[in-house]
Amino acid sequence: MRILMACAEYAPLAKTGGLADAVAGLSGALYRRGHDVRVLMPRYGVPEPEGWSVKPDRAGAEPYIELLAPEPGPRVFLQETPETHANGAIYTGDDRDAPRFLALCRAACAMPDALGWRPDVVHCHDWHAALVPALLERDAEERAPPPRSMLTLHNISYQGNFAESVLADCGGGDVVALAGDAGRANSAVSFLRIGIERAGLVTTVSPTYAREIRTPGEGMGLDAALRERGESFLGVLNGVDYRVWSPETDALIGTNFDSARPEGKQDVKRALCAELGLTGDRPVLGVVTRLVEQKGVDLLVDALPALLERTRACFALLGSGDPALEGALAALAAAHPERIAFARGYDEGLAHRIIAGSDLLLVPSRYEPCGLTQMYALRYGTVPVVRATGGLADTVAHFDPDAGTGNGCVFEHADPEAVIWGVTTALGWYEQGDAWRELMTNAMAADFSWDRQAARYETLYGALTGAGSSGGGARS
Ligand code: ADP
Numbered sequence: 351m352r353i354l355m356a357c358a359e360y361a362p363l364a365k366t367g368g369l370a371d372a373v374a375g376l377s378g379a380l381y382r383r384g385h386d387v388r389v390l391m392p393r394y395g396v397p398e399p400e401g402w403s404v405k406p407d408r409a410g411a412e413p414y415i416e417l418l419a420p421e422p423g424p425r426v427f428l429q430e431t432p433e434t435h436a437n438g439a440i441y442t443g444d445d446r447d448a449p450r451f452l453a454l455c456r457a458a459c460a461m462p463d464a465l466g467w468r469p470d471v472v473h474c475h476d477w478h479a480a481l482v483p484a485l486l487e488r489d490a491e492e493r494a495p496p497p498r499s500m501l502t503l504h505n506i507s508y509q510g511n512f513a514e515s516v517l518a519d520c521g522g523g524d525v526v527a528l529a530g531d532a533g534r535a536n537s538a539v540s541f542l543r544i545g546i547e548r549a550g551l552v553t554t555v556s557p558t559y560a561r562e563i564r565t566p567g568e569g570m571g572l573d574a575a576l577r578e579r580g581e582s583f584l585g586v587l588n589g590v591d592y593r594v595w596s597p598e599t600d601a602l603i604g605t606n607f608d609s610a611r612p613e614g615k616q617d618v619k620r621a622l623c624a625e626l627g628l629t630g631d632r633p634v635l636g637v638v639t640r641l642v643e644q645k646g647v648d649l650l651v652d653a654l655p656a657l658l659e660r661t662r663a664c665f666a667l668l669g670s671g672d673p674a675l676e677g678a679l680a681a682l683a684a685a686h687p688e689r690i691a692f693a694r695g696y697d698e699g700l701a702h703r704i705i706a707g708s709d710l711l712l713v714p715s716r717y718e719p720c721g722l723t724q725m726y727a728l729r730y731g732t733v734p735v736v737r738a739t740g741g742l743a744d745t746v747a748h749f750d751p752d753a754g755t756g757n758g759c760v761f762e763h764a765d766p767e768a769v770i771w772g773v774t775t776a777l778g779w780y781e782q783g784d785a786w787r788e789l790m791t792n793a794m795a796a797d798f799s800w801d802r803q804a805a806r807y808e809t810l811y812g813a814l815t816g817a818g819s820s821g822g823g824a825r826s
Pocket of ligand 1: 366369639696721
């Protein structure tokens, strides 16, 4: 099957969070299952990572630039137009994002003609590509029906809402007509709503999040549009690319280990503590996250004084975002340098080392569409302590030491007391050696491989195109 992925992020080329990992993981798995997968994303004006290069022969198909990856995989095209650059930033978070992603949507629609390659399915990710289904349908020639379309919602709080005047000013006057009455309320046009209404199928990244966002309490204004889609809106859990996130092969963690040789984890932990200046010989709790309200980091900030007092744990924290949260974490770390380390910024290597070397990983999200770090943590024997929401609830089961079941610690409420309960409960298990070993074994047995989850998407593509679910013959 020919599949075009239209997206804003793709690891390792452009990443601010899970979207990049998810699109790259799914695309790679589909490629290995024998499909012709191509990816289109904007060129942000950032240098290509090591091993990647621009294909010299551009075959006169501007604005599409093909990148050559270090290994065989999906073909990646960048769309380069004046709108795509914003000083190397992936998002500006303001009206300047409208022309950039409008340009991406138009480029995705024009790509089949420009490259002489007609996809069976255009799979659009998040609001950045959400206009594609409606544009394809509108511009279809009578004799050539448009490719089928799918929209995946990685996080519905980012909707791409712009005033009609903003769109009109950047040549998007026609987009206003694509929005239904609800989409034009308050004279703002929502890219995401248009996609939800018009895509052939709509998916999101976990079954629980799919249920949650159908409700007014969590649907961020889009719940009615999602309910309207009935069975053509569903949740498919994200997967993990274990080629990138596996303790036995991870090149970024210093010492490799696996469930048969778990001792190596202690070396990674020792090196992590030394790197961050933390006291050794104590349980380490890690956090790797964007610092935004969604992630509940403020709950940790409020819980930390009590956790310092009531437990002997150290805290290895990495993140960037909200300056108030950055300031609060930096102040706590400065006051307790041997127990709390806070690295401000985005650091792929340190993210791997914290996830691999910590004993616990805390994810106290208010809501979480899927969440990847808890799935990564499981594989490294790092026990996740999570709030029961979205994909966290679908991937982490509360440990029962008597029955020996469960792979982490799950708490209910989005408040500091619940965080304290979750962390102290998990630390209680840590202090009982046998229970902890059992819990670590359960955690490391988790298998959320993309290879398996990609088969779910394959079935959905098949349903969209009426082609059944056959691939093109697996590549090894
Ligand atoms: P979200 O997409 O909402 O940010 P996910 O858990 O789905 O959350 O994905 C987060 C991804 O981003 C993970 O790969 C995580 O390791 C990475 N990440 C988040 N913050 C940082 C950071 N400060 N430095 C490095 N990687 C980060």
